Amino acid sequence: MEISASGRLVVRINAADVGKRVSVRRRLDPRDTRGEFTDTVGVLTSWDNGVLVITRRDGERVRIVESTLVAGKVVPPAPARRRGPSATYDELARVSSRAWRPLESERLGDWELRAAAGFTRRANSVLPLGDPGRPLDAALDAVRDWYGARGLPAYIQTATGAEGTQELLCAWLAERGWVREVSAELWIGALAPVADRAEGAGVVLAREADAGWLARYQRKGVSEVALRVLGSGPSVWFASVPGEGAAPAAIGRCVVDGRWAGFAAVEVDPALRRRGLATEVMAALARRALTEGASAGWLQVETDNTQARALYGRLGFDAHHTYHHFRAGH
Incomplete structure (x- = not known):
């Protein structure tokens, strides 16, 4: 004080x-x-x-x-991370967006409007990096109209907690009746320690998600739209650990994009948890990403997912910022 x-x-x-x-x-x-x-x-x-x-x-x-x-x-901006890679919010926002591409997008100034027939908020929300090119209220009206024309609710993805994030935009949206529905954290960490944590033995890597991988994926009844989003990104890999049934014992997804490797959909058969399978999957994907020139990793995790947070913490990841999805009020 x-x-x-x-x-x-x-x-x-x-x-x-x-x-x-x-x-x-x-x-x-x-x-x-x-x-x-x-x-x-x-x-x-x-x-x-x-x-x-x-x-x-x-x-x-x-x-x-x-x-x-x-x-x-x-007071000064939030202190820089003491371990792991350095990164700006804008860099990570763009990298994570490229790893989960919508079916269509349109520019509104520096904002990107994204739509994928409603499959996940990330692919059906505005990424507001910069100036929309018009006053805020006019921009929000344009956002509502764009999503309304597609029969979709209007969402804007914002962030807090890191230099360059959008606390002011969050406040302005709340003042205008937009409702924050979902928040999660984006974590980052060095890639080599992940690759060194396990052998990755028995992990099968593929460029496409097959029927077995989809059987383990938490979102059931995956549509053609979902398959296109899952397969989007600069260099996409799907990992599976074969199981005794039709579904693999564990799965994961990784998108390699320059120095970054983004991990997602790391899921394990509930009956086989606590056996190191998630670590095996991430280690195999990390090794693949290293061969393609990546050196840092990122992932998204909900604040109440205690098991995942504990795993990622052990692998050297730490929170970089919190991102939010605001939905237009009625």
Whole structure:
């Protein structure tokens, strides 16, 4: 917290600091001048009518009454990662988008509108990297019209928690009635340690998802649209560990794109979990990616998937940012 020369806490932020990363301390009970305090760090996304809104790393918006502030200051951007590869949000957003391509897309200024007949939000949402080329409300109207013409709900994919992410856009969408439906994290890590973790013995790699792979895939009844999205990307590989039945014991998918290898759909037969099969799959895919020149890996994981998070943590991955899908309100 900011402390003056006299040793008193001071508030050194104001409405002109909207858009900056700040740290504030406030009283929990506005009526108790000597009671408990709490600290909040995040991007100051608005300051109107005596109320501040700070968007935290995980996308949570904290409303703070100005009169409860006891200290506040602008702080540097989130510190760089201490391990693993360095990356900007824009780079990762573009790489992850190329690994999961829609069937059609259209530019709205620097925004990309994506549609794939409703198969997953990622392939049916706007990727807003930059300026839409018109005022925000006009851009949102154009987004609604574009998805409405295709019989799809309008989604915008945003992010929080890393330099270059979109806390302000998240706040503006919420103010306009857009609803945050889904949030997850994108993790990154070095590729070589993944390849070294297991032999990858028994893992079969293929360029296409066969019937067996699809039988293990969590999304049942995969359509032709889904197959096209699954097969999209610069260099796509599907991994399978043969099982006793029609479905493999474990599967995975990897897209190699320059220095990056993106992992997805790592799934194991529930009866065969905790035997290292997921690690075997990822190790085999990592070795394949290394031969194609990749050196870093990324993956997406939901915040409540404790088993997957534990696995990826052991393999050296760590969270880079949190991404969100906002749906247009009615």
